[in-house]
Amino acid sequence: MASIKQTLTEILTIEGAICAAVVDSGSGMILGSEGSGVDIEMAAAGNTEVVRSKLKTMRSLGLDDVIEDMLITLGKQYHIIRPSASKDGVFLYVVLDKQRANLALARRKTLDVEKQMAF
Numbered sequence: 001m002a003s004i005k006q007t008l009t010e011i012l013t014i015e016g017a018i019c020a021a022v023v024d025s026g027s028g029m030i031l032g033s034e035g036s037g038v039d040i041e042m043a044a045a046g047n048t049e050v051v052r053s054k055l056k057t058m059r060s061l062g063l064d065d066v067i068e069d070m071l072i073t074l075g076k077q078y079h080i081i082r083p084s085a086s087k088d089g090v091f092l093y094v095v096l097d098k099q100r101a102n103l104a105l106a107r108r109k110t111l112d113v114e115k116q117m118a119f
Helices: 004-011 042-061 103-116
Strands: 017-022 030-035 070-073 077-083 089-097
Touching: 004 017, 004 030, 004 070, 004 089, 004 103, 030 042, 042 070, 042 077, 042 089, 077 103, 089 103
Parallel strands: none
Antiparallel strands: 017 030, 017 089, 070 077, 077 089
């Protein structure tokens, strides 16, 4: 099992990774972050609202399912939000440079790294 710091260090080995954070979706607080280039505290708070909104919509639709990951595609960046499968209320947030990142490999690495994260 990997610590939050080890998890974030491993995430930043993804080609095109700019920054990453582990976020408590109950409070929007950052449990750990690495990298730069984005106001990670603002992003964590904003993406907490994205996760909450999607979960609320899923409940309203009566969907009996879980979010594996969420992808936000911007003009120059990919943002991946991956809720933790082992720790309810926590998500991994990753920002990638769209020109340098391979999205499929980044999603796979994010999945693999999240599985190894310990709290």
